[in-house]
Amino acid sequence: MASSKQFNVGVVGYGMSAKIFHIPFIKATPSLKLHSILQRSPKPGDSAPADYPDLQHHTALDSLLADPALDVVVLCTTPPTHFAFATAALEAGKHVFCEKPFVPTSAEAAQLAALAAQQNKLLCVYQNRRYDADFATVSQLIKDGTLGRVVEFETHFDRYKMEHPTNWKGTVPMEQGGGAVYDLGTHLVDQVYTLFGMPATVYAKFVSQRQGKFYPGSAPDGSAVDPDSLTAHLYYPDTGLTAIVRIGVLSVETQQPRFWIRGSKGSYTKKGLDTQEPQLKSGMTTSDAKFGREGPEWAGKLAILGEGGAVSQRDLPNVEPPPTYAKIYESFARALASGKEEDVPVPASQARDVLKIIEAVQESGKTGREVPISS
Known part of the structure; x- marks a missing residue:
């Protein structure tokens, strides 16, 4: 069943992944709201605050995760950061949508899946080429x-x-x-x-x-x-x-x-x-x-x-x-509305198997x- 709730989404990273593969689809999904962006070092010509002046902006993960209005964290950073960042986000009570490759090992994937279940939060991996x-x-x-x-x-x-x-x-x-x-x-x-x-x-x-x-x-x-x-x-x-x-x-x-x-x-x-x-x-x-x-x-x-x-x-x-890649975001948004792990389009358990x-x-x-x- 559709939900009228709009989920606030924070994007971590502001490289090509964020700009090309995530932000356009977040903005195109009615039940998601682009709320905040974490860019460690904005500079002229590559500045999230300049591109999106109406959003919340952060240069550190701790300040982003401390925002009680934030519902979902989208990780668009490099693979070695994913395990620590996803762990921190889940422990802060946020849902997580993580770029591929998810994490380097299946053991880490299993740990994150268990943590998401423990926190009663959803964890999805961006395997967009299923679409x-x-x-x-x-x-x-x-x-x-x-x-x-x-x-x-x-x-x-x-x-x-x-x-x-x-x-x-x-x-x-x-x-x-x-x-x-x-x-x-x-x-x-x-x-x-x-x-x-x-x-x-x-x-x-x-x-x-x-x-x-x-x-x-x-x-x-x-x-x-x-x-x-x-x-x-x-x-x-x-x-x-x-x-x-x-x-x-x-x-x-x-x-x-x-x-x-x-x-x-x-x-x-x-x-x-x-x-x-x-x-x-x-x-x-x-x-x-x-x-x-x-x-x-x-x-x-x-x-x-x-x-x-x-x-x-x-x-x-x-x-x-x-x-299109809009489908993975639409499916993830429906999962957020239902709160059910079985509705997540690419759950961490499947990413673990691929690893x-x-x-x-x-x-x-x-x-x-x-x-x-x-x-």
């Missing part, structure tokens, strides 16, 4: 049985970026939630988990495509290899499914691969990433009729096995209307072994 239009299309194909029993599910996040990232994605160690496996891999693994649940085992290889070396190992100059790319196989023996997660940084295609799915009745391929991120970065508003929609040249390709073994092939546009898979991927990459997923 990509292409993923919604894939989900519908699998749910409807169009492809039959899925035997191979290949998901890509490829790009060409020879330059090493200078933000947390390239400076925070993998063990602390940095690098490709947490930045992009979290999205891909979460989508596989959403569709198929926990795999039994994983086998993975990390590589630095920029340096031309596998991980673990050393570069030609003797320095340690920083893995920027990944190929991971997730195995589901009960159905014979292999899910393949691929991340690459030296892919020059103008239409990058996204999905390749093979089933007993059909196959589906898709190129190109979801349009929402570049649209938001370009300044498009969430109310624009084109938001979340792509051109017909990006339609997926569907091949279906017919009677007598004949194969029919056709273009398959994404589902209409496309889901267990990522931990197994890391172990496999380090040891060269196929690694079982812990229960």
